[in-house]
Every structure is written in structure tokens, then in C-alpha cells.
Amino acid sequence: MSSHDKFILYWLDESRAHRILWLLELLELDYDVDVYLRHPETWRGPPELFHVHPLGKAPILEIKFADGRPDLQLAESGLIIQYLLKHYDPHRKFSPKGEREQIKMDYYLHYAEGTLEAILMSMLINSTAKRVAPFGMRTLAKVYSRGVNNGYYIHEYHLNLRYLENQLRNEGTGYFVGGKLTGADIILSFPIYENLFDNEAGVKECADETDLFKKYPNLAAWCDKIKNNPAYMRITEMMRNKVDEMYAMKKKRK
């Protein structure tokens, strides 16, 4: 694989795509970002995303190979990170050393989407649903959604947060695998940092939890590392500007 390969990232605001952008920036690859905005009410991605991939989701990563092989389109965050690290991280800057650590990192690439994200999304969707319940049913909807969340998702949420806190404590390095930032931290940045630690109001509403930072000190310290990572700060600032610009243009057009 060549460092002259080009990448197009289909990026949706407040989505799982941000961490793929982060990895492209960390690996210093030659990328463009194609920005999509969520529908302000339904919170879904826009219809245009379906022109990119039949499931209308982000992130999608397209690779244009310098050696003339046909373009490659990748979906699923875990697979995209696995592919980028395998082919574009020759000095293994963000890949751990040794087979056991590699398996541990690959585990998190599956776990983050296969287990953790499913719980958080369901908790969030149930919590949002009570706000869009028809007038006259809101209190009952609230009781019911709290029931579903308490009955299943919040139990799983606590279980997984305790597990992740222990994993960090046992690893003892401040990172999920070994002594440096790897694909494990990159994939977990969305569910742990963006969905939870950077979303205190949402966590309060869904899980009635207000002491995240005290209760999970290892996770909190890890989130600080994400937030202050120079490449992460760069892409976050860049995308904030792009999204603001797009909203301003939309307003103008009206």
C-alpha cells in the first residue's frame, strides 16, 4: 500500500464517523471529508447518505489506490480501523506489539460496536422517545421508557462501565491496550467520551447518574487524554467550523 493512496470519509455530525477522521489525521493520510448533517428533528442522517451506501449510515470510507486497483468502499467502524491500521501504520504507532496485545485491541474493535454501543444507543433512543410521545401520553411514556431502561439497559450500562473502569485499572497504563494510544482507544472514544463523559446532561436524563467523573476515575482520566490529544483537537475544531459554515449556508438559502 502506498502513502499516495487517497481517502474520502463520509462524515455525519455527532456520529461514529469522528473517530475515523481522527485516525486518518493521526496516520497523516491524504483525506477529504464529505460532510452530512443530521435531520434536526428525526436525528436521522439525510437521504443523500443513501447515495453513498444502501444503509444510509456514516462512517463510510472510500480508498482510491495510487497503484490503479479499483476503489474500495469500507463500512463498519471496527473494520475500517482494522483495515487502516493493518495497511497504513507501517511503524505500528497505533498498533500494539505482540500477539496477545493485538488480540486485545481487535477484541475492543468488536466489543465497542457489538456490545457497548448497542446498549448506549437503545438507552438514548428510549429516552428520546418519551419526548416525542403524543400529548397526553408523555408522563406515561416517561414511566414506560424509564421502565424499559431500568429493566434492562441501565443494568447493562452500569455493568459495562464498571467493566471498562476495571479494564483500565488492570492495564495500569492509562490506555486500554499497552502503554500507548491504539485502535482500542480510538474506537472507544465515541461511546465512552462522546456519548457519556462529554454528555453529562444526557447521562443524567437516561441513567439518572451525576457522578460519572468521581465514580470512574480511570475512565475520566482517559477521557482527558482523548480531549487533549492534539490531532483530536485539530479535527474537532476543523469540523466545528465546517458544520457552522454549512448551517449558515442553509439559513441563507431559506
Added chain:
Amino acid sequence: MSSHDKFILYWLDESRAHRILWLLELLELDYDVDVYLRHPETWRGPPELFHVHPLGKAPILEIKFADGRPDLQLAESGLIIQYLLKHYDPHRKFSPKGEREQIKMDYYLHYAEGTLEAILMSMLINSTAKRVAPFGMRTLAKVYSRGVNNGYYIHEYHLNLRYLENQLRNEGTGYFVGGKLTGADIILSFPIYENLFDNEAGVKECADETDLFKKYPNLAAWCDKIKNNPAYMRITEMMRNKVDEMYAMKKKRK
């Protein structure tokens, strides 16, 4: 890796673990199954599963290496299948040929758990929740859960089933990747065959859909292949007997 390595599969009834057992059988590996039964009311796994792994889930696969390396414990179905095929399928009987097909198979190993299963589980949990709603609230709970399901999950369910039907049609071989059974079919056997096509009453209840087999002929034909696969039939029969035995023993003890 040696064919004398030994495997212990922690298997929970009616769970994602069944397809890992299927793969162990297909690869003719030397395995034992450790059987766990769900709690008949909460439908959760039993507390004993937490002694195996801190998240209390199945499947967990333990590998005891013949060459004396320390045991390896694997979680997450996609990772387990990836690992088994990489190390124990030397003639690539269940791994596709060529890089593009390999990427496609790896995609399904992430997609099945990262996208599809999350939708089906949420739909099912919301649908179950209405049955356990407190007396006097059941009708409202039903309206509400139907609202959440209609508002989000059922939309995603149809989108994904149409997508999968098209993927099979475009592949044109009766399998998800290339012209033979691969890890892609194995991981999709749980969400597509076990959760949906072998669960007509559940699908009727969750999604109000009764014509699965007519509407998705390619998926229906694919399910027939799973159901009639000799190794799949063998493990299904074997586990049915084991589970029946365990229930009989439980009854006796009471």
C-alpha cells in the same frame, strides 16, 4: 497452531453461542461445551456465567494450546470467528479467496453484531417489555412500545432485511461471500435464521410481518441451507438433548 489445541465453548441456550459451536464442528476441532441455561423469567444468563467473564455473556471461547502457551480466552462472536478461521482453517474451507472477498467477509463479521443484531435485540426487548408492564398499564405500554419500534427499529429492520436480500441477489451464489459457506454466513445465521426466519411468531409480534418467506426469497433459500447443513443439524440435535437433560435434572432436584 496445532490441531491438538483444545477448546472450551461457554454456551448459553438460544444465544449467539450456537454459531460458534457450529464453526468448531465444521472445523473438526477438539472441543467441549459448557452449557448454561437462561433464567426462565428474566431471560438473562445465570450468575455462573460471570465466573467465566466479567460481562456474564456467551459465547466465550477458551483455547488450551498444545504447545504450552498460556490459555487464551476470546469474547465477541466476530472476533472468535475471525480468530478461528485465521488459525484453524489451513485449507481455507470456510474462508473466501482473494483480498476483496476477505474484506467482504470481515465486513459481515462486524456488521452482524455492530449493526444488525443491535436493531433486532432492541425490537425484541421493547416487544417483551410490554408483556411485563405493571397491571393496568399494559395497553399503554403496548401502544408506547409499538411507537418506539415503529418510530425507529422497524424502519431499520426493513431497511436491513431489504439490504441483505439485495446483497444475496447481487452475489448470486446463494451465499453472502463467493460460492461457498464462509464466516459471513456463519455469523449471520443467528440474526437472520434463528432470530427471524425460525421465529415467525416473534417477527409477527415485533414487526407485524407475516410474509417473510415470500418477501425475501433469497434469504429464505439461504436459511434452508443453514437449516439443512449436516454439521448444523448435528450440533442442534446434540444441544437439544443436553438442554433437555439439564432441565430434567433441575426438575428432579426440586
